Amino acid sequence: MDLIIKHPHNYLCTFEKTYKNIEFHSIIDTLSSSKYKTLLTCDAPIYQDTLRDFWANVEVQEQDKKAWGISSKVGGVLVLITPETISEVFKMNDLAGKTSYPKSEYQLDLIERGYDGQLEKKQQCKKEIFHHL
Numbered sequence: 001m002d003l004i005i006k007h008p009h010n011y012l013c014t015f016e017k018t019y020k021n022i023e024f025h026s027i028i029d030t031l032s033s034s035k036y037k038t039l040l041t042c043d044a045p046i047y048q049d050t051l052r053d054f055w056a057n058v059e060v061q062e063q064d065k066k067a068w069g070i071s072s073k074v075g076g077v078l079v080l081i082t083p084e085t086i087s088e089v090f091k092m093n094d095l096a097g098k099t100s101y102p103k104s105e106y107q108l109d110l111i112e113r114g115y116d117g118q119l120e121k122k123q124q125c126k127k128e129i130f131h132h133l
Helices: 019-032 037-041 048-057 083-089 103-112
Strands: 059-063 066-074 077-081 100-102 124-126
Touching: 019 037, 048 066, 066 083, 077 083, 100 103
Parallel strands: none
Antiparallel strands: 059 066, 066 077, 100 124
C-alpha cells in the first residue's frame, strides 16, 4: 500500500523576501535567524495513515497530575513526544528558556508592525506546550 501524504501538514516555510511581501521583511529576517528556523523549514512528510494511527492510540503522560509528554504507538512502534524531544529534534536549544513573556516585551513590536487590534488584558502569555491535550 502506498502512503498518502496529508497535504495541509506538508507545506514548508520559505524565507524569501520579494517586493510582494516587503511589509514582512523584518519578520522574515527575525525568523531566518531564530532558533525556530529548523522547525519551520524541515521537510518531515506526514502521512494520513500514520497520523490517524498516532491519534487513535495517543495517551497523555502525566506525573503529579501535570502533563509532561504524549505517547502513542504508530505501526507498533512507541513514539514519545516531550518538550525535550521537540527541542532536540528541531535543534532549538531552548530548554532553559523563558516560560512567560510580559506584555511589554511584545506589545510595542506588534504596534510597530501595524497591529491595530486589542491585546488581551492578561499580563503574561504563558507557554503551555500541552494545554490543548
